[in-house]
Amino acid sequence: MSPVSSAAPVPSGAPAAAPIVRRLNDPRIKESSGLAASTFNRPLLWTHNDSGDRPRLFAIGTQGRTRAVLRLSNASALDWEDVAAGPNHTLWAGDIGDNRAVRKQISVYRVREPRRVASARVRATRFRLAYPDGPHDADTLLVRPRSGRILIVTRSKGAGGIYRAPRRLRADRVNRLTRVARAPADVTAGSFAPEGDFLVLGTEDDAFGYRKVGGKGTRIALPARQKGESLEVRRGRRAALVGSEGRRSPIYRVRLPRSLRDDPRSPSPDLGPSQVKGWALDINEEFNTLDPNRWNVRDRTYNSNEDSYLLAANTRVRDGVLVIEGRRESAGGRQYTSGYVDTNRHYSVPNRFRAEIRARVPMQQGLWAAPLWFRPTDGSGGEIDLVETYGREAARPLVHQTIHTDYGAQHRQSALTYPFARLGDPAGTGWHTYVVEKTPGRIVMTVDGVTTATWRSGDPDWFNKYYEAGKRWNLRINMQIGGSYGGKPDASTDWSRATMAVDYLRTWVPE
Structure with missing residues (x-):
């Protein structure tokens, strides 16, 4: 140095x-x-x-x-x-x-x-x-x-x-x-x-x-x-x-x-929780509690394409941090349990928005962490994944950022990755700040001020159909265990480190 x-x-x-x-x-x-x-x-x-x-x-x-x-x-x-x-x-x-x-x-x-x-x-x-x-x-x-x-x-x-x-x-x-x-x-x-x-x-x-x-x-x-x-x-x-x-x-x-x-690498430098040029702060979620008027905590249910059962007990707020814990325990006919929260029917952002989280993910075999992603409130096609990580990549951890079309047989996606090592975190388990800005004809994502993913009108060719249609988007935070993407836990999985944490979440709407 x-x-x-x-x-x-x-x-x-x-x-x-x-x-x-x-x-x-x-x-x-x-x-x-x-x-x-x-x-x-x-x-x-x-x-x-x-x-x-x-x-x-x-x-x-x-x-x-x-x-x-x-x-x-x-x-x-x-x-x-x-x-x-x-x-x-x-x-x-x-x-x-x-x-x-x-x-x-x-x-x-x-x-x-x-x-x-x-x-x-x-x-x-x-x-x-x-x-x-x-x-x-x-x-x-x-x-x-x-x-x-x-x-x-x-x-x-x-x-x-x-x-x-x-x-x-x-x-x-x-x-x-x-x-x-x-x-x-x-x-x-x-x-x-x-x-x-x-x-x-x-x-x-x-x-x-x-x-x-x-x-x-x-x-x-x-x-x-x-x-x-x-x-x-x-x-x-x-x-x-x-x-x-x-x-x-x-x-x-x-x-x-x-x-x-000023950080020239960021499309919109963070000037603090309430001051971002061109944007008005909508929510500043410090996770003092999980407000039931904003958040749904899923309990005694499950998602497709994973091997865990969702329990409310696995989701909690601790010292101003939202914590979702994965556990090796049987429930609902499955071998593992995890947690999931969303804002469906309570809160959504408009088609043009900015969102930021500070989060920490585990890197253990079989864990598939998703600290923040978005789905249309009307149930139509489209999904914006600000960050996902897979524990199977612990040797070379990557930030995965993706946009999707409809689910089903015709599903398509555009997935981009960025190595945590280039952010000074070879293990991928440190705290990082993730930002997404969705503006007309463009979606830009950054990690710690580094631009890591950009999509524009017409690229991919289905972008306008799903992301220029004036939809509103609800917010989701969860951690899956197993499934075709995450892989199954094995003897190397350290369950004492199977915890995902979100320090804060902020959203902005156009001024």
């Missing part, structure tokens, strides 16, 4: 005036040393004190008032320096400071962010980390939004380093870090964009934006602050929030350069 360009970053010019968006009014917050946005769709920020405090996180509302305090058990606070949000509604606290460079091990703590904003004691999972080249001081903890991979950025008067933790952290042993890139001198804070497509590293005076770890940096001027050690990229990618130490310390909003926040 090429080193981070810290010597000659690309200049971006000074930003517009950086307004103060809130102050940390709690007198207990004397040395704010990290910022992380809530993992739920709410304007809440998490922060903590530098060394000398107890292991606790403060939830800060829009007026700067502390809304809640999480007290971490199974944790200590030798020198906390940063906090970061991760997948599955997790928060990570980094006990990574080491001014004298004497610590043989550092620690990061993982907790689940409660959906209810209230003070509580939460048990943390501790992961010990060790550098391959001796102790370092560090102020910056990064967590990849989709995979949850941990990176530590060391702080040095000369060039620092970026160190990556193992893909699977172990709580019962020391996890060895690997140096993967250089970093600018004196990095005090950093954050990935929530969409995962860029990161920002900050010093007390400047920040640098990167399209990838080890890439070329774009300089971003920061407002003058008193010992600035916190930075968080806002959802929507337009701005970063930067803070400082001291009582009633301010948090500033710094606009990010367009070259960093």
Whole structure:
């Protein structure tokens, strides 16, 4: 991996005036040393004190008032320096400071962010980390939004380093870090964009934006602050929030350069859950519950072309995530059970729509996951499959995206595939964001901002008949087991990993 360009970053010019968006009014917050946005769709920020405090996180509302305090058990606070949000509604606290460079091990703590904003004691999972080249001081903890991979950025008067933790952290042993890139001198804070497509590293005076770890940096001027050690990229990618130490310390909003926040690979860059150019948000489903006025949960039934029986017990909402579980158990005369939800007769989108999900699929033999697909509400021909995966392809997992004609003997389909490995996920089991836009004469699908499938009027030759007919479309989410496409489970199938998850679902209609 090429080193981070810290010597000659690309200049971006000074930003517009950086307004103060809130102050940390709690007198207990004397040395704010990290910022992380809530993992739920709410304007809440998490922060903590530098060394000398107890292991606790403060939830800060829009007026700067502390809304809640999480007290971490199974944790200590030798020198906390940063906090970061991760997948599955997790928060990570980094006990990574080491001014004298004497610590043989550092620690990061993982907790689940409660959906209810209230003070509580939460048990943390501790992961010990060790550098391959001796102790370092560090102020910056990064967590990849989709995979949850941990990176530590060391702080040095000369060039620092970026160190990556193992893909699977172990709580019962020391996890060895690997140096993967250089970093600018004196990095005090950093954050990935929530969409995962860029990161920002900050010093007390400047920040640098990167399209990838080890890439070329774009300089971003920061407002003058008193010992600035916190930075968080806002959802929507337009701005970063930067803070400082001291009582009633301010948090500033710094606009990010367009070259960093715009993604030319996407037909319609995601500007946040409610702001997508040309579209009006219709539903923002965070899966706090399965609303019966929107969703049907299938129970004690089955589909053709599969070997599982559908039970409502296999579909549940857990910590803001829709989970469908496959099980090896007999029911309804079948060997396996699974789950299925749809919006038939409750909710549909018009013939022109945009939809987005963030989902994670299993890659186990015999499992056929379909986190989101669409069927016409009038029962006519046509089917739009935003994403399907087959566990039999675990050695080379693929995203399958397909459009169909009628079912039956005359059935035809146009299927396109894209390797998960090209998305940085060779196993295919990480979190990914899938988007479909259906506009006049065109259907475009993307994964993590990469355009992966496109169909146009006349290509295939049956496109207009099925997709230009003014239909409305209902939504479906399910996981099949067995069948002619998925294949049957076998001895290699790990049923402890037979779970599909959807973090959120959003739809838009034309403005």
